[in-house]
Amino acid sequence: MLLRKNRPAAVRKTIKMENEELVSGCTGRDCEFNAYYTKVVCLDGTRSCFYAKLAKANESEFHDKQLIEATEQITKILDSLKDEKGRKLSLLATDAGMMLASVEHGETVKGNGSEPVRATDDPEKVLKALRIITN
16 A cells, blocks of 8 residues: 555545645645745645644543633634635644644645755754744
8 A cells, every 4th residue: 555645646635624625735744844935835745734723522631621612712713814825824843833834735836946944954944944933
């Protein structure tokens, strides 16, 4: 069996999300971000770029009513954010924490000619490329 990231592009399927939005290209655990000077793109790779969607869960010892309500509130906020350029709201995993960013997903997305900073590069270089405030 081929792993998802090793499948030919023609075999990859578009995933229909619960909110009826279509997401193509890399998704979930198959995505890695590349930061360029003017944009961030997510391509097949390490687990560093995630579609910004919170999972709903039933109440439990580790997911109480307060967290259920917070999830609902955060989901409403995330759903209200629209990008005029058609990019997808995503969470980028960095050493400083998760960062919300509007990114392009897919194999054919190219940067703007500048050298990309990959999620797997030196953490300081990544933080600088993403303009993350560390103090």
